Amino acid sequence: MxxxxxxxxxxxxxxxxxxxxxxxxxxxxxxxxxxxxxxxxxxxxxxxxxxxxxxxxxxxxxxxxxxxxxxxxxxxxxxxxxxxxxxxxxxxxxxxxxxxxxxxxxxxxxxxxxxxxxxxxxxxxxxxxxxxxxxxxxxTLNHLESGIITTDENGLILFCNPVAEKITGVSYAECIGQALSKVLKLEEANTSTFNLPVSEVLSANHSVEKNGVFAVDGIGNKTQISINISPILNSEGKASGTITVLRSGELDNINQSYLKEIHHRIKNNLTVISSLLSMNASNLKDQETLDIFKDSQHRIQAVALLHEVLYENHDLSSISFDLYVKKLTDLLFEVYKVDREKFKLTLDIKASRIPSEMGMNCALIINELLTNSFKHGFKGKESGSIEVHFHKDEDHYFLEVKDDGVGLPDPLPQTRGSSSLGLSLVDSFVKLLRGKLILENANGCRVTLSFPA
Missing domain, CATH: 3.40.50.2300 (Response regulator)
Incomplete structure (x- = not known):
């Protein structure tokens, strides 16, 4: 009791x-x-x-x-x-x-x-x-062997770990609320100043990486580092801040166990959030609100699945995309209670190992498109088929998702500015990949995406 x-x-x-x-x-x-x-x-x-x-x-x-x-x-x-x-x-x-x-x-x-x-x-x-x-x-962040600094949408520091304090020569208390560019002073090998492109990262929503630069502390000591600055995206796919990772030359071969532990903990935290949404959804009476809660829960489960796959990886910089898509589609069939005997799925993943961030964005696009098929595309149908194709040529990756359902409404919806949260999310992920998306009706719905490798 x-x-x-x-x-x-x-x-x-x-x-x-x-x-x-x-x-x-x-x-x-x-x-x-x-x-x-x-x-x-x-x-x-x-x-x-x-x-x-x-x-x-x-x-x-x-x-x-x-x-x-x-x-x-x-x-x-x-x-x-x-x-x-x-x-x-x-x-x-x-x-x-x-x-x-x-x-x-x-x-x-x-x-x-x-x-x-x-x-x-x-x-x-x-x-x-x-x-x-x-x-x-x-x-966990405090025990990493890399420096970690996070900022808000204005580039003002919200957090830094002990390694970042050591590299910059600025204590946690002193750096909070300061502009990242004021605390993290960088030089290139020729002693010219290197300016972190914070505004570019925030506006363009893509990561910037730089190797072989020097962090200069307040008394002129220099530490050679590699640096990666990435946007932190909110639920609408907009940058709400940045995370900067600093690795000194001696830490290029960073301890993988710490990173694996982060993925494990993030996955567990997301699972807790998903469970809380499920608990709260059980008290809802309005069907539309209940559907929104369930869709949010499924999106969180999809991201948690990524961290599970990364945790199982030996190389955390890339992901087994074929394995991830297989696990993701299995999850979607289960949560939407789709009969696999009546609705056939074909997976044709030819580029099986791709960078982790790219893999997450592609998989979340697949998640939104398959969710749309299960909720709307096969409405009123007793059977159907879905195909997911993914391959790479010299310069580009290509993703195609199609079903033989009822197709998209006419006129075809636009992803940009769409009133549909699913399509808006797809548009955000496409932007992150710097890709081009085409929606069309061809005996059902077909979506094709191409983006640079």
């Missing part, structure tokens, strides 16, 4: 407090105490470790509800929902700074109480998982 959530009530109106306690018990929660002062609330929190505190803003004692909530959060990471009948703007602004998980306005009904508590508990669990994931990822 699942443990009941433990709730502490801090309320100095005794009748309101008793009534609230009775409602909580009827709703199935474990009431671990009722108190009227902030000092007693902190003591009971230390003794009982509640999952949530329902806190009146105006309480007796030396501490008001807001001060008490701040202490509870700082000492025990205990989440709070404020109870209030009225609060002026200054009080509410103070309350916001303590990051409450909600407000309940008095008087309230049991249904409102339950919904506020359940949302707050869910948000707190999500925040807890995110904190653990961030701490885990930060710990």
């Amino acid at each position: 699942l443990t009941k959530p433990k709730i502490l009530v801090v309320e100095d109106e005794i009748i309101v407090a008793v009534n609230l306690g009775q409602k909580l018990k009827k709703l199935g929660y474990d009431l671990v105490g009722i108190t009227s002062s902030g000092e007693e609330a902190i003591q009971k929190a230390e003794e009982n470790h509640p999952d949530l505190v329902l806190m009146d803003i105006n309480i007796e004692g030396n501490l008001d509800g807001i001060q008490t909530a701040e202490l509870l959060r700082n000492r025990f990471q205990t989440p709070v929902i404020y109870l209030t009948a009225y609060a002026d703007e200054n009080t509410l602004n103070r309350a916001k700074r303590t990051q409450p998980l909600g407000y309940i306005v008095k008087p309230f009904e049991s249904d409102q109480l339950r919904s506020s508590i359940e949302v707050a508990l869910y948000k707190n669990e999500l925040e807890h998982r995110n904190r653990k994931n961030e701490e885990s990822l930060k710990s």
Whole structure:
């Protein structure tokens, strides 16, 4: 049996407090105490470790509800929902700074109480998982033998690991919020200044790599490094920042186990996010919203699959594309419950090993196109076929995905500026590959992509 959530009530109106306690018990929660002062609330929190505190803003004692909530959060990471009948703007602004998980306005009904508590508990669990994931990822980055620096969309530094501190000669505290170009000063072999193309990476959404440059610290010490700067893309495929990797000459043969561990942890983190989406989707009644949640979950699973394949690789710079596409299509057949006896899949992957980033972009295009086939292309059909072809000539790669379904709507949709999230994502991935995409109806839907090798 699942443990009941433990709730502490801090309320100095005794009748309101008793009534609230009775409602909580009827709703199935474990009431671990009722108190009227902030000092007693902190003591009971230390003794009982509640999952949530329902806190009146105006309480007796030396501490008001807001001060008490701040202490509870700082000492025990205990989440709070404020109870209030009225609060002026200054009080509410103070309350916001303590990051409450909600407000309940008095008087309230049991249904409102339950919904506020359940949302707050869910948000707190999500925040807890995110904190653990961030701490885990930060710990991994701090132990890498390469320098790592991340920036926001303006090129201002958000994070740097100890190796980056050593290379630049600038401490973590000093570099946060500074422009990357100000902290990371580079020279080429002929002592001419090398300027990192941060704006180019952010605007063009592609990586830049440079070998044999020198990082110069504040006192003139030089370290020969290779450098790679790549965009960090948001869910819309737009650059929300950059990640810069610095490898000194002695680290060109970087410890693969650290990189494999990163892929393993990212895959696990994505699996957690997918599970959280699935849990939340089970409470949705609206079919359109439910479909959006499920599509997002499947996209996350596709990316997690990439990190699984990379984790199994010996060479992390490239990927077994035929293996990845095989695993990806198996996953799609499973999640969309497609009968493989009635709907045939042909995979013709002639360029089996390609760079990892390129492989991910191609596979995510395949993911969107096959998802479209399963959801729309075969609507009303009892059987069908899908073909995926991939090959390379001297200068270009070619990807073709086609089905014999109902085809695309007429007139043919445009990927750029499309109202369809799937097509918008395809357009973003095509841009990253600097490719050309053609959509056409030919006894079904056929999509062809070519991009430079």
